[in-house]
Amino acid sequence: SQKIEQNSEALNIQEGKTATLTCNYTNYSPAYLQWYRQDPGRGPVFLLLIRENEKEKRKERLKVTFDTTLKQSLFHITASQPADSATYLCALGDNTNAGKSTFGDGTTLTVKP
Amino acid sequence: DAMVIQNPRYQVTQFGKPVTLSCSQTLNHNVMYWYQQKSSQAPKLLFHYYDKDFNNEADTPDNFQSRRPNTSFCFLDIRSPGLGDAAMYLCATSRVGRGTDTQYFGPGTRLTVL
Known part of the structure; x- marks a missing residue:
């Protein structure tokens, strides 16, 4: 069955450092992968999308890589700030399923000042 | 500007008492989804509408129903809520x-079942 694993439920880092979050998947061939941010009691907010034929995407302090051979995506936040503290969800999408995405459980990032 | 609006934000119901959650959008998007999310878990897709076509996930209980009367509105009906249905919707x-398939989420409705 399809499985998505995001690294450790919680990640604590010091302000200014780079946070690296991992999303691994099995029994899946996604056409694209998305990263969302979710704050407590709120809905997820889209951050970045990367397609299967793309290796890397950047947006401001965010960088996403996608390795379809390793079946892994890495999500980096450089120069992290306390305001980056949130839960980050990866979601795998398949072009044949009307935009449906399968979400991971998320990694909760805490950036300490 | 609110794009996906959910009402109410908090809903309390009694065990077995039907409840309806509502969602509206100003984006004119053709697909609308309903997810159930429990604490520290992934959002779990219940069903989605592709235009007027309803698509139920195989493991969505019959207790959950949905209506989409027009492009802008979608409702989630829980016919007989159980304690296990307490969650964020x-x-x-x-x-x-259009090649992006990005999903835009509403703020969610927190359902409590007493």
């Missing part, structure tokens, strides 16, 4: 077919 939309 998220509505999302997307413009499928």
